[in-house]
Amino acid sequence: MNTVMETDEKCPATFLQDYVICVSGYSNEERILLRNMIEFCGGCYNEDMESRSVTYLLSKNPASDKTKHAMRWGVPVLTHQWLFDCMSERRLLSINPYLINARK
Secondary structure, eight states, X not given: XXXXXXXXXXXXXXXXXXXXXXXXXOOHHHHHHHHHHHHHTTOEEOSOSOOTTOOEXXXXXXXXXXXXXXXXXXXXXXXXXXXXXXXXXXXXXXXXXXXXXXXX
């Protein structure tokens, strides 16, 4: 994944410019990578889920407190693969295939 960022380093994307994204359940190294990817694509990284302005939560652990808050507030919870695929395509993709908390 780092190769995608290295290849396009001089031409960052802006497809996440209106999005605030939080992450949960990742190691510090993974969190830093995800934060860099979000910001590279024009998005805003938010450390905590206390803000109702969060657009999406990328979660590795569906049982985490952040995930529970997101579900309670109606914030879509996605796998990180959504961000990787968006970045690979250099455009915003539908969240539907990546939803963790799809409601029935």
